[in-house]
Amino acid sequence: MNIKAKNIFKDLSDVDLSTIIEMALSDQTSFSDIQLQYGLKEDQVKELMRKNLKKGSYRSWRKRVKAFSYRREFYK
Numbered sequence: 001m002n003i004k005a006k007n008i009f010k011d012l013s014d015v016d017l018s019t020i021i022e023m024a025l026s027d028q029t030s031f032s033d034i035q036l037q038y039g040l041k042e043d044q045v046k047e048l049m050r051k052n053l054k055k056g057s058y059r060s061w062r063k064r065v066k067a068f069s070y071r072r073e074f075y076k
Contacts, residue, residue: 008040009048017052024049025061027068 012020020038023029024045031042040048050058 008044009051012038017048020045020048021052 016038020034020040023034023037024031031045034040034045035042046062049061053061
């Protein structure tokens with residue numbers, strides 16, 4: 001992760017972090033929607049999720065994201 005990404009995470013409030021995590025966990029919210037609202041790219045959202053979820057929760061989320069990657073082009 002680059003320095004700019006670290007600064008983005010640092011500047012996010014707890015409310016913003018919670019909202020981004022909730023959006024990322026939702027199957028109805030796309031990564032592009034998160035980027036439009038918060039300026040975070042897909043890789044940055046994944047990094048944020050990795051840092052803020054328990055290891056098992058993160059793995060489950062990534063597995064779900066990968067399993068539905070084709071459909072997520074339209075949804076996430």
